[in-house]
Amino acid sequence: MPYTVTPTHIPDLLILEPKVFGDARGFFFESFNQQDFNQATGLNVQFVQDNHSRSAQGVLRGLHYQLQQPQGKLVRVVRGAVFDVAVDIRQNSPTFGQWAGVELTEDNHKQVWVPPGFAHGFVVLSDTADFLYKTTDYYAPQHERSIAWNDPAIGITWPPGLQPKLSAKDQSAKPLAEAELS
Numbered sequence: 001m002p003y004t005v006t007p008t009h010i011p012d013l014l015i016l017e018p019k020v021f022g023d024a025r026g027f028f029f030e031s032f033n034q035q036d037f038n039q040a041t042g043l044n045v046q047f048v049q050d051n052h053s054r055s056a057q058g059v060l061r062g063l064h065y066q067l068q069q070p071q072g073k074l075v076r077v078v079r080g081a082v083f084d085v086a087v088d089i090r091q092n093s094p095t096f097g098q099w100a101g102v103e104l105t106e107d108n109h110k111q112v113w114v115p116p117g118f119a120h121g122f123v124v125l126s127d128t129a130d131f132l133y134k135t136t137d138y139y140a141p142q143h144e145r146s147i148a149w150n151d152p153a154i155g156i157t158w159p160p161g162l163q164p165k166l167s168a169k170d171q172s173a174k175p176l177a178e179a180e181l182s
Contacts, residue, residue, distance in 0.1 A: 002018060002019050002030060002036045002040065003041075004016070005041055009100060010095045010099075011095065013086055013100055013112070013118065015113075017108075029109060045136050046136065047135060048137060049134070050133070050134050051133050051134075052131070054131075055128065055131065056128055057124050057127050058162070058163060058165045059124045059164070060149055060162075061170070062085065062146065063087055063119035063121040064119060064145070065089060065147070066143040066144050067143045067144075068182065069138060070116035071136055072114065072135065072137075073114040073135050073136075075104070075122075076109070076110070076111040076132050078130045079130040080105070080125070081103060081105040081106070081124075081129060082125060082126075082129050082131060083101055083102075083122060083125060084102055085099055085100070085120070085121050085156055085158075086101075086119070086120050087099045087120075087147065087176070089117060089118060089179070089181055093117070097176055098154075099155075099156050103125070119146075119147045123162060145173075146174075148173040151175040153175060153177060154176055
């Protein structure tokens with residue numbers, strides 16, 4: 001199997017570790033193969049868009065979601081390190097409001113499958129980070145919303161000493177209890 005799949009405590013939210021072939025010259029791995037992804041995860045999703053963001057240390061992006069056209073995301077880091085977080089905002093889910101986080105780095109090659117119905121965000125731990133993600137639906141800015149990264153009702157345990165650099169949109173994000181949900 002080209003991936004090791006580790007479920008989190010939230011059903012459907014998965015950590016994937018690809019099989020990496022390395023030696024003194026460097027490494028090689030398939031970062032994505034549709035058939036292998038579907039077989040390893042038991043999912044049948046199609047990705048329609050690839051995104052790449054570069055951020056400086058301390059930049060926190062999120063927690064973002066779309067009301068309509070909700071996006072499933074397959075996320076990874078190709079340079080640097082981030083602490084990646086997903087929050088279940090599916091109102092009928094037994095894990096509504098719960099979160100899971102994982103460190104993604106250029107060295108551990110881990111990927112996270114974030115299903116539709118989750119808010120997603122990350123904070124950059126290294127000097128800079130290049131963050132790549134595939135999405136199952138197109139970006140729809142008119143439907144995008146943000147949940148406050150520090151909502152005490154969610155209680156995310158961010159890395160210690162975090163003084164995040166936030167966009168204006170993320171500075172004005174609402175707590176989950178006040179968030180507009182689909």
